[in-house]
Amino acid sequence: MAQPSPIVNLRELRQSCADCALNPLCLPASIGGSDLLRLDQVVKQRMPLERGEILFRENVVHPALFVVRSGSLKTYATLPEGDVQILGFHIAGELVGLEGLSGNGHRCSAEALERSSLCEIPFDLLTDVAAKVPGLQQQLFRVMSREFARELEHPVMMGRKQAMSRLAIFLRSLSDRLRGIGHDPRVLHLSMSRQELANYLGLAIETVSRLFSRMQAMQVLDVDRRSVRIVDPPALAALAEKSDDEA
Amino acid sequence: MAQPSPIVNLRELRQSCADCALNPLCLPASIGGSDLLRLDQVVKQRMPLERGEILFRENVVHPALFVVRSGSLKTYATLPEGDVQILGFHIAGELVGLEGLSGNGHRCSAEALERSSLCEIPFDLLTDVAAKVPGLQQQLFRVMSREFARELEHPVMMGRKQAMSRLAIFLRSLSDRLRGIGHDPRVLHLSMSRQELANYLGLAIETVSRLFSRMQAMQVLDVDRRSVRIVDPPALAALAEKSDDEA
């Protein structure tokens, strides 16, 4: 994930949708001048969150859409017994908070993994504007559908019984998403700990650690703590696609 | 899941949203007279699907919302190597097709598990009406958010390392959903095979079979092939909530 700039960029905070680099990926896509201004008026630019800060918490009613502008977040659910399940990692251009629009409160919590800036769009204001700007309504549904489709990747990954497959699938997915926002898809800066990654993958932390070591030994990855370089993408793809019964 | 009536009920096919038993759970919730008629006009009532029939297929562009009226479906993704991952089982009152609205085609396929009737709402028509009926737009977002939240249950279940926990979580979830549509939450008629259930849970079919036997022996369930009676709900809850490290 992108390294945050060490100091707060104040100009970044005042940026409008029209200037935003994420424009084509986000709600403004294919929305013109005056309509864009209308949208701009309901978009709240938040102070950056620091690592560990909470964006929203489970069961709290806070119907708003959040768009990650830089940095990264994790979302997670807390189980009755107390332990957590990490549901996703979210990088720039991705939406967070879609599960909290139903009025019954959020079904998961969201926390910054590093210094991250976001846009917040209160849901009631958004629907008002969307009702008046048909293109926006359409685009809103499209991005929601896109996030919905992305959610499906998680259970697909968890369905693999080979641990190596799971990690390979995750790394490829992250690589693809980085490409989508213009980053080098071979260079991954993991913003989550091994513990968090293991939890997301449904594995023990030791297993994840060993997998990184093995993939390094196999010359598929170049791993230095949280910096991962994909040395051999086809090999990684092969690991990701290896079916369970050819082990 | 509800048993389908043995013959096609023609009256059912002509039913309007106003008459539909699912009304409060579905899009019409809190929408009044003339607006409801407008909605009705864009809702297509499909001939019931027979067991095994496909509602939509991966990668096919078919932007429409489907609402299950009776029966049940499964959704699944096909992996490059050929095997599948079942992503969800959907009973009456639940939405299907949300991942296909982005215009890039569906990200999963949907297939009937038994004779099932559905409503189909072409997406472009729906957004037209939603733009004119603010309450509908709101409700549409709410039900989408509800389905989004439901999706999160799957990875939470898959994150459990104990197989028994996974099955217990699934059974409780199904029971809750049945209660939501007015069925007896203790009586489950599974419309999916053990194979399909095992795939959904990320387990081997033999494991699932053994789990049913064990839970029967523990007097938690009463299992007769696909008919499952929850004998001891608190015990089932305890199994579902047992954390991984207290095994």
Next chain:
DNA sequence: CGGATACCTTGACGTGCGTCAATTGCGGCG
């Protein structure tokens, strides 16, 4: 610079569940 701490890695070991294989039971059909 030194000590504390959190994070990660590596090794040794045990087990829960996957795999393989055989058996049972039900439903359909001649």
Next chain:
DNA sequence: CGCCGCAATTGACGCACGTCAAGGTATCCG
């Protein structure tokens, strides 16, 4: 009724991954 075929169950066995434990290494802070 009796045969067939698929779904489900049950048993035996092995291994991949979880668990426990020790050691290594970067970062922080006094």
